[in-house]
Amino acid sequence: MLKYQQIANEIEQYIHEQNLKQGDKLPVLEQMMNQYGVSKSTITKALELLERKGVIFQLRGSGIFVRRHNRPGYMSLFSTQGFKSNLGDRVLTSDVIDVSVVKPDSTVAENLGIDVSDDVYRVERVRYVDGEVLCHEESYYVKAIVPYLNREIVADSIFDYVQSALGVTIGFSDMYLQVGRLTESEAEHLGLQENDPTLRIETIFHLTNGKPFDYSRITYHYTHSQFVIQANGPYM
Amino acid sequence: MLKYQQIANEIEQYIHEQNLKQGDKLPVLEQMMNQYGVSKSTITKALELLERKGVIFQLRGSGIFVRRHNRPGYMSLFSTQGFKSNLGDRVLTSDVIDVSVVKPDSTVAENLGIDVSDDVYRVERVRYVDGEVLCHEESYYVKAIVPYLNREIVADSIFDYVQSALGVTIGFSDMYLQVGRLTESEAEHLGLQENDPTLRIETIFHLTNGKPFDYSRITYHYTHSQFVIQANGPYM
DNA sequence: AAGTATAATTGTACCGGTACAATTATACAA
DNA sequence: TTGTATAATTGTACCGGTACAATTATACTT
Numbered sequence: 001m002l003k004y005q006q007i008a009n010e011i012e013q014y015i016h017e018q019n020l021k022q023g024d025k026l027p028v029l030e031q032m033m034n035q036y037g038v039s040k041s042t043i044t045k046a047l048e049l050l051e052r053k054g055v056i057f058q059l060r061g062s063g064i065f066v067r068r069h070n071r072p073g074y075m076s077l078f079s080t081q082g083f084k085s086n087l088g089d090r091v092l093t094s095d096v097i098d099v100s101v102v103k104p105d106s107t108v109a110e111n112l113g114i115d116v117s118d119d120v121y122r123v124e125r126v127r128y129v130d131g132e133v134l135c136h137e138e139s140y141y142v143k144a145i146v147p148y149l150n151r152e153i154v155a156d157s158i159f160d161y162v163q164s165a166l167g168v169t170i171g172f173s174d175m176y177l178q179v180g181r182l183t184e185s186e187a188e189h190l191g192l193q194e195n196d197p198t199l200r201i202e203t204i205f206h207l208t209n210g211k212p213f214d215y216s217r218i219t220y221h222y223t224h225s226q227f228v229i230q231a232n233g234p235y236m
Numbered sequence: 237m238l239k240y241q242q243i244a245n246e247i248e249q250y251i252h253e254q255n256l257k258q259g260d261k262l263p264v265l266e267q268m269m270n271q272y273g274v275s276k277s278t279i280t281k282a283l284e285l286l287e288r289k290g291v292i293f294q295l296r297g298s299g300i301f302v303r304r305h306n307r308p309g310y311m312s313l314f315s316t317q318g319f320k321s322n323l324g325d326r327v328l329t330s331d332v333i334d335v336s337v338v339k340p341d342s343t344v345a346e347n348l349g350i351d352v353s354d355d356v357y358r359v360e361r362v363r364y365v366d367g368e369v370l371c372h373e374e375s376y377y378v379k380a381i382v383p384y385l386n387r388e389i390v391a392d393s394i395f396d397y398v399q400s401a402l403g404v405t406i407g408f409s410d411m412y413l414q415v416g417r418l419t420e421s422e423a424e425h426l427g428l429q430e431n432d433p434t435l436r437i438e439t440i441f442h443l444t445n446g447k448p449f450d451y452s453r454i455t456y457h458y459t460h461s462q463f464v465i466q467a468n469g470p471y472m
Numbered sequence: 473a474a475g476t477a478t479a480a481t482t483g484t485a486c487c488g489g490t491a492c493a494a495t496t497a498t499a500c501a502a
Numbered sequence: 503t504t505g506t507a508t509a510a511t512t513g514t515a516c517c518g519g520t521a522c523a524a525t526t527a528t529a530c531t532t
Contacts, residue, residue, distance in 0.1 A: 061495030197433030297525030
């Protein structure tokens with residue numbers, strides 16, 4: 001692991017151990033340099049990561065302060081989207097409905113940047129947090145990039161598998177949000193009524209080299225899903 | 237304006253002028269250094285901004301490539317949230333329903349980190365994109381930070397006013413998302429039916445010094461609002 | 473052609489430095 | 503006490519450098 005990532009983790013740990021809360025001040029930059037035995041720019045890089053993650057904010061001339069204190073019951077939108085899990089002590093489980101190799105329809109092919117004759121894995125799941133229905137997911141993986149999947153892998157974290165077993169790393173993703181009404185079959189999976197409200201999110205995940213490898217459509221249970229997003233200026 | 241921000245803008249402009257598309261390659265780092273006459277780290281900083289913004293991605297050993305090509309009809313979630321407007325050629329207008337100084341209720345006070353005896357501005361608007369109803373907004377501004385507002389300011393961009401006239405800068409924000417059903421009065425403002433689906437977003441905006449200054453509740457028109465979010469690894 | 477070693481390209485990690493602007497603390501005056 | 507200059511603190515911008523890992527191009531085999 002990179003030094004600045006490692007240090008970012010240690011600082012986050014430090015905040016947790018010392019039980020620092022919203023607005024509390026961290027040691028100054030120079031002290032951190034000495035403490036971790038690295039240069040200023042490495043510390044700065046670590047702090048920048050934590051700032052992006054919403055853990056701290058920095059104020060020039062003043063210091064480094066703890067930012068996060070999220071509302072209980074709200075999940076980070078990205079933690080349910082395959083990224084670094086930030087669910088705290090909540091447990092995420094899945095019912096696997098389908099894992100199969102199919103040909104993509106034109107919409108799926110287009111979103112994945114492939115041809116309709118290329119193979120994809122189709123995965124369908126219902127996901128739960130602490131046993132409560134969270135969402136229904138239908139996702140497609142480019143088989144040329146993810147050559148093998150089975151129900152065991154899919155029941156756990158597909159992203160962990162892809163990253164560790166296949167050695168590919170996920171770079172970035174585009175998410176498209178929309179509110180709508182449930183179809184009959186969706187409602188059945190979620191234990192709701194047809195035409196009930198729902199949040200639909202389509203996501204295209206890309207590798208670090210920019211190639212799409214996963215296109216997924218998620219339909220959220222509207223009373224069991226509340227999300228938090230932490231944004232930073234000046235560019236957002 | 238800072239050098240690296242300026243250069244980021246110029247590079248974005250360059251992409252636009254050259255009509256570069258998804259996957260197209262930009263000049264290499266060293267060439268940019270010479271072209272803009274700055275050091276490597278400044279270019280790197282500019283590119284990092286653009287990467288966060290979802291405009292480019294960088295691939296070590298290979299080059300810098302154009303990332304963005306968004307779906308038409310989808311707005312950046314942050315562009316309707318007061319940040320750098322990314323609406324393209326769409327026009328954002330407002331009907332101002334209320335601008336008044338009031339005492340906050342306990343929920344508002346808590347979200348703004350103030351006392352119920354402190355004054356706040358209450359602003360209520362209905363917002364439109366290209367004349368179509370987008371959302372209903374109810375927001376509260378800490379009067380100690382924003383001492384004066386009127387209907388003209390509020391009809392335009394409050395954030396522009398706050399930043400330019402008051403010289404305060406917005407640092408970061410926490411957004412809470414939830415799907416629900418419209419109340420009767422909300423439905424009326426949006427031209428929808430009671431119990432229709434809606435996306436509700438509560439946002440707390442903070443200054444760079446960490447103080448909350450705006451708490452807003454927005455209710456979106458579910459068929460007129462589609463959002464895109466661009467996320468970057470490894471920390472999201 | 474098709475694979476394989478080798479070299480060139482290219483962005484990133486990390487170092488260490490100077491200058492500076494925003495904040496906060498201090499000293500002093502009214 | 504209250505305000506006001508002054509100084510100390512502290513993070514950020516920007517410079518310029520070395521080393522390196524991932525990618526891509528090249529030359530060389532088979």
